[in-house]
Amino acid sequence: MDHTDISILKCLRANSRTSLGKIAEELDISKATVSRRLSRMEEDGYVSRYTMETSPSKLGLMKAQISLQLTGTAVNSVIEELKGFSEIESVMRTFGDHNLLCSIYTTSVDELYDLIQDRLIKIPNIKYVEVDIIIDVMTTNPNAELDLFQRKTD
Numbered sequence: 316m317d318h319t320d321i322s323i324l325k326c327l328r329a330n331s332r333t334s335l336g337k338i339a340e341e342l343d344i345s346k347a348t349v350s351r352r353l354s355r356m357e358e359d360g361y362v363s364r365y366t367m368e369t370s371p372s373k374l375g376l377m378k379a380q381i382s383l384q385l386t387g388t389a390v391n392s393v394i395e396e397l398k399g400f401s402e403i404e405s406v407m408r409t410f411g412d413h414n415l416l417c418s419i420y421t422t423s424v425d426e427l428y429d430l431i432q433d434r435l436i437k438i439p440n441i442k443y444v445e446v447d448i449i450i451d452v453m454t455t456n457p458n459a460e461l462d463l464f465q466r467k468t469d
Contacts, residue, residue, distance in 0.1 A: 316361065319344065320352055321465050324362070325458050327353075331365040376420045377448060379427055381435070382413035384443035390414055396438050402430060413445070424448070 319342065326338045335353070339346040356362050371378050385393055390408065397406050397417065404418040421427040431444055456462065 316356070316464070316468065318465070319348075320356060320361075321461050323349055323352055324356070324461055327362075327365070328457055328461070331367065371420060376422060377424070377427070379419050379421065379449060380447045381417040381419055381431070382445040382447075383415040383417065383435075383441055384412065384445075385414040385440050386442045387440055389440035393438055393440055400430075400434070413443075 322342050323338055326333055326341060335346050335349045339349045394406055397403055402419045402421055404420060407416045409416055421430060435441065435444060
């Protein structure tokens with residue numbers, strides 16, 4: 316990975332639908348170079364997927380972060396149970412005050428409450444649940460990981 320590779324990734328991070336020709340033009344390199352480098356980065360695992368973002372509020376949804384503190388060493392079994400919740404977008408293992416962080420979507424605060432009270436706290440080994448409703452997300456540096464990687468390799 317060099318500066319050109321990082322620049323290609325930053326262009327795609329800004330808009331994953333940007334054409335290879337547009338990236339080549341922006342970076343003043345050939346389209347073949349962009350294609351070759353991108354293929355190599357995909358093969359090497361630097362790029363794992365291309366995605367898009369939706370607007371939860373436009374869809375009539377609210378987003379929340381649920382932090383779970385567990386008892387014992389049942390992390391994997393709890394994760395397996397959480398996989399069955401269609402409201403949960405992702406589960407992150409953590410070190411700190413909580414064992415797991417879950418990003419979830421619901422249609423209302425009432426639905427969020429029911430999800431926690433009727434389903435989540437009934438999972439064995441969940442000791443404590445903490446909830447934060449996400450009002451807004453302000454991305455301050457979408458390239459933070461690329462910038463840090465670049466600094467580390469310079």
